Amino acid sequence: MKFPTILSALALATVATALIDDATRIDTCTxxxxxxxxxxxxxxxxxxxxxxxxxxxxxxxxxxxxxxxxxxxxxxxxxxxxxxxxxxxxxxxxxxxxxxxxxxxxxxxxxxxxxxxxxxxxxxxxxxxxxxxxxxxxxxxxxxxxxxxxxxxxxxxxxxxxxxxxxxxxxxxxxxxxxxxxxxxxxxxxxxxxxxxxxxxxxxxxxxxxxxxxxxxxxxxxxxxxxxxxxxxxxxxxxxxxxxxxxxxxxxxxxxxxxxxxxxxxxxxxxxxxxxxxxxxxxxxxxASGSPINKNQNNAAGFVKAGAWAMGLVAAVGYALI
CATH class of the missing domain: 3.20.20.370 (Glycoside hydrolase/deacetylase)
Structure with a gap:
């Protein structure tokens, strides 16, 4: 198995997640x-x-x-x-x-x-x-x-x-x-x-x-x-x-x-x-501020980030099996 390649793909997935995440949505402390x-x-x-x-x-x-x-x-x-x-x-x-x-x-x-x-x-x-x-x-x-x-x-x-x-x-x-x-x-x-x-x-x-x-x-x-x-x-x-x-x-x-x-x-x-x-x-x-609309927005963002990770993992596994 090409573990360096897998790690690289995971790193790319992390970058993709960061890019997809909305930087203007300040929802955590520093x-x-x-x-x-x-x-x-x-x-x-x-x-x-x-x-x-x-x-x-x-x-x-x-x-x-x-x-x-x-x-x-x-x-x-x-x-x-x-x-x-x-x-x-x-x-x-x-x-x-x-x-x-x-x-x-x-x-x-x-x-x-x-x-x-x-x-x-x-x-x-x-x-x-x-x-x-x-x-x-x-x-x-x-x-x-x-x-x-x-x-x-x-x-x-x-x-x-x-x-x-x-x-x-x-x-x-x-x-x-x-x-x-x-x-x-x-x-x-x-x-x-x-x-x-x-x-x-x-x-x-x-x-x-x-x-x-x-x-x-x-x-x-x-x-x-x-x-x-x-x-x-x-x-x-x-x-x-x-x-x-x-x-x-x-x-x-x-x-x-x-x-x-x-x-x-x-x-x-x-x-x-x-x-x-x-x-x-x-x-x-x-x-009200905490309406279900915003909960759905948060969930959607989570799904998008999870998708980015999934794509990275699929790429890594696929390459390792070549």
Whole structure:
């Protein structure tokens, strides 16, 4: 058997996998043994409870907030400063929770700048991290986000909590822990793996029951919690923000970073007529970040990468048998 040839084919399969993988889909941390706990769709009415839990557990999280949630309630606007004061990171989840892939680039910029403007008004920050609603940010969208100086943030571990709000709290927690137990508790290694974990702060059971269970499972497995800034290693806020970095260095014991990054695009864009409008009334936005669409996208990427490996193996075996 021609083992050097087999190894070469495997190497080619690895390269093919790397080329097929989407480099813009940031869904793991740069260092193993870390978990970025993220909450979408807030600030919500359970935010104070969530902050109290995180303080008790000594965990720093990242909050991907919606501009319309900030603007519809003064108490929710005030939550931004509370999160910053507690050492958490603020990030953007757009203004209306609309599908960015169905918007023009002007409307995409508007979704971001409206949220950044209201965050700056209430908390003095313009986030450098964003997460697209339902993960919908194609190549054109990513280009716009990058031009605005933003890190497009995805995830690789999902509670799917939004799917189980009609169940009893016990059943909802059990369902929401399925992926956590399978992918992190049973099939991961802190020496090699890292996670960006998605949860929502607008669902009562998720804050009151699920969050603590998730935190305990992560810590028991030996992972360290980090903010997205620590996870990715890029500053949390754009230039002009008035607060320091919420996360000094890539890990809690690392060196301090500047906390700002100069945007490459315009710091603000006008709100255009005919663009997406906020509902201003619903406590929970339509749709949710952890929808089955994104799970299918992740599965598809896995199938593609598996196919690349399979092709490499077939080539290697075929050549060895010649």
């Amino acid at each position: 260092q193993p043994g870390t978990v970025a706990l993220t909450f979408d769709d807030g600030p919500g009415k359970f935010n104070d409870q969530l902050l109290a839990l995180l303080a008790r557990k000594n965990v720093k999280a990242t909050f991907f907030v919606l501009g319309m949630m900030i603007d519809q309630d003064p108490a929710q606007a005030a939550a931004l400063k509370k999160m910053l004061d507690a050492g958490h990171q603020l990030a953007s989840h757009t203004y209306t929770h609309g599908n960015l892939d169905k918007m023009t680039d002007v409307d995409q910029r508007t979704e971001i700048t409206r949220t950044a403007d209201t965050m700056f008004k209430h908390a003095g920050v313009r986030p450098a991290y964003m997460r697209a609603p339902e993960g919908n940010c194609n190549e054109a969208c990513v280009k716009v986000m990058n031009e605005m100086g933003l890190v497009v943030s995805h995830w690789n571990l999902d509670t799917h909590d939004w799917q189980y709000t009609a169940l009893s709290p016990d059943d909802a927690v059990t369902k929401s822990m399925v992926d956590i137990n399978r992918d992190l508790v049973n099939n991961s290694n802190p020496a090699t793996d890292s996670f960006i974990l998605l949860e929502h702060e607008i669902h009562q059971f998720s804050v009151e029951r699920l969050a603590e269970k998730v935190i305990d499972a992560v810590l028991a497995k030996g992972y360290k919690f980090v903010t997205m800034e620590q996870c990715i290693g890029k500053p949390a806020y754009l230039a002009g923000s008035t607060v320091p970095s919420v996360a000094p260095g890539p890990l809690p014991s690392g060196n301090s970073t500047s906390g700002v990054v100069a945007p490459t695009g315009s710091p603000s864009a006008p709100v255009v007529s005919g663009g997406p409008k906020p509902s201003g009334t619903a406590a929970a936005p339509a749709g």
